[in-house]
Amino acid sequence: MRETQHRQRKGESEMGGKRGKQQRQPARPRLRDLSSFVDESDHLPSSAYDPPSHQDKESGASEEEDDPRAEEKWIDGPPSKFELYQRSVQSPKGDISYMQKFFLMYVGGRMPLHLQEDFCGTALLSCEWIRSDPRRTAVGLDLDLEALNWCLEKNLANIGIDGCSRISLFHGNVLKPQEAHLVKQMVEDFGRKGQDITTEVARMNVGSESGKEVCSISSTMKEVGLPGRDIICAFNYSCCCLQRRTDLVMYFKHALHALSKKGGIFVMDVYGGTSAECKLRLKRKFPNFTYVWEQADFDIINRTTRISLHFQLGKKHIIQHAFSYNWRLWSLPEIQDCLEEAGFCSVHFWVRKMPNTNSFGNTAEDTVDQDLKYEELSSFQQQDAWNAYIVGVAN
Known part of the structure; x- marks a missing residue:
C-alpha cells in the first residue's frame, strides 16, 4: 500500500466524451493520437515518495509548523490512517487516465473494462474505476x-448498489491469488435519505437474502467466475514488498495468467534516484494534516530499506508508523528481466523526473516543472528523484 490524492482533481476524463470517436480510431494509434486520453484537467498521478509542490510552498504552508486548530477541522473526529493515506498518497483519476492510454497504445481494438488491483488496500482505485464507466468491473486483492x-464500510458506500455489484474484494496473498477468499458485502435497501449501504465480513455460503446481495468469504478466486482482466495494476511501489526475484517472477506469472486472452497489460510503478538510496525524511503539508515519508538507511548489497509513513494532525495528535514496510528497491532492468521471464511479450518504461529532495527549503531551487508528464523512454540519466510506470504487454 503506498496507496498524493489532491482534492483539486475534479476534472472529468475526456475519455467519456470522446468514446464514440475512439471507436473509429485504429487499433494501435500512435502516441500523438492518444494525448486526449490523459485528462489534461487532472493533475498527475502522485506518489508516496513525493516532495512538496510549488503550490504547497506558495500557499504559505510550513513544513515545520502545524496548525494547532487542525484537529478541530475534522467534523467526525480524527480520521483513520486509511483516510489519511488516501488523501496524501493516492490519485486514482490520474492512474486510470494513464492506464487507459497504455491499453489503447499497446493492445487497442477495444475499451478496457475489467481491472484487477493487486495490493489494493482500501481499493480506492477500483472504486474510481467502477465509477468511471457503468460497464466496468473491478477485482481487488490484498x-x-x-x-x-474499511473499504467495505467507507469507499463502497459511495458507489451505490450498482457499483457494489461490479466489484469483488479478495483477502489473500498475491503469490497465491487463486486461494484468496472473497470478502462478503451485504448491501441493504436504499434508505429514504439516500444510499444507505451497510457492509460486513461473514463466513457463510453464497446466496441471497431479501433486499440484499450477499457474497461469501468462503468462496475463493478460483471458484468465482471472473472475466479475463484487461488491466492488472500494482501501484504505490507495492512490488517492493516482494524481496526475492523468484517471488517477483511468480507474481508476474500469476498476473499474466489472469489477463484476457484477447490481450491485456500489467502496470506497476517504482521510484528511484540517488535520494532513494540513502536515509531520508520528506514532509508534505496538507490543509489539516502533515504527511511524512521516512526512509531508513539503505543496504546497497541487498537493496533493501524500511519505509515508514507518519501523519500529524495539529501538535498533539501524531500517528507514528501508521504504515511501515520492509522492501527491496527493484531497478528498472531487473523488473524488465522478470516480466520477460514471466512471459510478457514487451515491456515499456514511462518515466517522470521529480523535484530534487535537497532543495525543499528554497522554492527557486526547485527547477522541475510540476506539470511535467510521464514519457516513454528507452534511456534516462540518473537524477536525484524519479518516478516510473512499467508496462508489461500480453498479446
Whole structure:
C-alpha cells in the first residue's frame, strides 16, 4: 500500500466524451493520437515518495509548523490512517487516465473494462474505476483484511448498489491469488435519505437474502467466475514488498495468467534516484494534516530499506508508523528481466523526473516543472528523484 490524492482533481476524463470517436480510431494509434486520453484537467498521478509542490510552498504552508486548530477541522473526529493515506498518497483519476492510454497504445481494438488491483488496500482505485464507466468491473486483492473492511464500510458506500455489484474484494496473498477468499458485502435497501449501504465480513455460503446481495468469504478466486482482466495494476511501489526475484517472477506469472486472452497489460510503478538510496525524511503539508515519508538507511548489497509513513494532525495528535514496510528497491532492468521471464511479450518504461529532495527549503531551487508528464523512454540519466510506470504487454 503506498496507496498524493489532491482534492483539486475534479476534472472529468475526456475519455467519456470522446468514446464514440475512439471507436473509429485504429487499433494501435500512435502516441500523438492518444494525448486526449490523459485528462489534461487532472493533475498527475502522485506518489508516496513525493516532495512538496510549488503550490504547497506558495500557499504559505510550513513544513515545520502545524496548525494547532487542525484537529478541530475534522467534523467526525480524527480520521483513520486509511483516510489519511488516501488523501496524501493516492490519485486514482490520474492512474486510470494513464492506464487507459497504455491499453489503447499497446493492445487497442477495444475499451478496457475489467481491472484487477493487486495490493489494493482500501481499493480506492477500483472504486474510481467502477465509477468511471457503468460497464466496468473491478477485482481487488490484498492481504490486509482491516483495509478491506474499511473499504467495505467507507469507499463502497459511495458507489451505490450498482457499483457494489461490479466489484469483488479478495483477502489473500498475491503469490497465491487463486486461494484468496472473497470478502462478503451485504448491501441493504436504499434508505429514504439516500444510499444507505451497510457492509460486513461473514463466513457463510453464497446466496441471497431479501433486499440484499450477499457474497461469501468462503468462496475463493478460483471458484468465482471472473472475466479475463484487461488491466492488472500494482501501484504505490507495492512490488517492493516482494524481496526475492523468484517471488517477483511468480507474481508476474500469476498476473499474466489472469489477463484476457484477447490481450491485456500489467502496470506497476517504482521510484528511484540517488535520494532513494540513502536515509531520508520528506514532509508534505496538507490543509489539516502533515504527511511524512521516512526512509531508513539503505543496504546497497541487498537493496533493501524500511519505509515508514507518519501523519500529524495539529501538535498533539501524531500517528507514528501508521504504515511501515520492509522492501527491496527493484531497478528498472531487473523488473524488465522478470516480466520477460514471466512471459510478457514487451515491456515499456514511462518515466517522470521529480523535484530534487535537497532543495525543499528554497522554492527557486526547485527547477522541475510540476506539470511535467510521464514519457516513454528507452534511456534516462540518473537524477536525484524519479518516478516510473512499467508496462508489461500480453498479446
